[in-house]
Amino acid sequence: MKTRDNSIACNSCSEPMVLFIDDKSAKCTVCPQVVGVGIDGHFGQTLVTLYPSKITDSGMMLEYGKHKVAEWEFFDRLSVAFGMITETEREERLVTYQEQLERFIESAVAPLRRKWWQVWK
Numbered sequence: 001m002k003t004r005d006n007s008i009a010c011n012s013c014s015e016p017m018v019l020f021i022d023d024k025s026a027k028c029t030v031c032p033q034v035v036g037v038g039i040d041g042h043f044g045q046t047l048v049t050l051y052p053s054k055i056t057d058s059g060m061m062l063e064y065g066k067h068k069v070a071e072w073e074f075f076d077r078l079s080v081a082f083g084m085i086t087e088t089e090r091e092e093r094l095v096t097y098q099e100q101l102e103r104f105i106e107s108a109v110a111p112l113r114r115k116w117w118q119v120w121k
Contacts, residue, residue: 008081011035011074024082035075037082042075058112065104069097 008017008026015030025036035044055061076093079085085093 008074008077011071017078019078019081021082024078024084026078035078037075037079037084042078056112058109061109061112062105065101065109069101072097 008019009015010017010028010031010033012033013028013031015028017026017028019026023036024038025034027034033044035042055064073094076085076090080087080090
């Protein structure tokens with residue numbers, strides 16, 4: 001069974017996804033993005049690597065953390081659409097994701113921020 005669901009936008013180009021309910025997968029209507037949700041997690045076609053293997057800039061590290069949270073939220077919306085989790089579970093996960101982002105900022109982003117006087121040394 002295939003449905004077009006305008007409420008779930010592609011996490012790559014923001015266009016509507018076509019959901020394949022039986023396969024628990026989705027395909028973008030515009031770009032080649034293909035993703036799926038399974039019992040063991042999610043899978044997908046990685047279109048472009050946005051971040052280098054080592055990030056030394058605090059702004060880029062923060063952007064990366066927010067990107068990962070948005071990716072988790074995207075797959076949770078798909079999981080709700082496929083009936084794998086409930087809306088209540090998705091909302092509980094959103095709270096957890098925000099807590100994880102805050103811990104990430106404290107542990108990974110904050111140490112990269114330099115004071116103005118450290119720049120001149």
